[in-house]
Amino acid sequence: MRRNDRLITHSESFSILENGQFGTLSTASCDGEPYGVPLNYCLIDNCIYFHCALEGRKINNIAANPKVSFCVVGRTEVLPDKFSTKYESCIVQGFAYESFGEEKQKALEGIVRKYSVDFASEGFEFIEKYKDKTRVFKITIETISGKARR
């Protein structure tokens, strides 16, 4: 994030995060191996929430090391004659913690509202049916920065 002419404001960065369809979560194992994986997510009270299966590499990494990075890319368009690309992206640095109980429920409902707004009541039934087979994690936003060429 060196090119100051490509920096965008905090609220523009937040807007990319709010409007993103998916983000890439980066975690690192206890021996420092990074692992990036794309995820759907929602934003509630300035925290990122995602759900996942009961087991997996990202969960193992988070258990050993809760530091994470979360990157969302908005619109992109290659500019062949400029040897450049129009893009907008934001990068969050934060910590991931598992959510339980009411917070987990709110997060799953938030995900249904984001991706399935016209099917909310069926979505809430879906949550009831599968929530014990799902884990939910919250990412706190310690820093957020953004870049764009528009």
Next chain:
Amino acid sequence: MRRNDRLITHSESFSILENGQFGTLSTASCDGEPYGVPLNYCLIDNCIYFHCALEGRKINNIAANPKVSFCVVGRTEVLPDKFSTKYESCIVQGFAYESFGEEKQKALEGIVRKYSVDFASEGFEFIEKYKDKTRVFKITIETISGKARR
């Protein structure tokens, strides 16, 4: 990567990597803080190449810890009534090393060919003009895996 029904073959994963417009590079600092950043890239002889400025956080991370992860997402489409998303993605685990000389030149030309195929000769002039202000890194592909819901 637990859901076996979503796993795709090695060659399908490679095809997502070959056709991706950008990928997210995950690095980790020496104290284990992950950092994910979107990048343009090209593929030459089964290695990923990207270019960047002379300084920056990802370069500092790589200097301290060459282990990286590189994630490319292909087509995605939210399926609101299924509470799911069609997607295809691949994840590479590997090591990043700086490229110099002929290898650096080949990588920059590969990037021009990928993104600016109709402006190749102007692109090669662009490389001559800016290559001393650019660093190039190679990512070896130690493992590649892919997932899809289509």
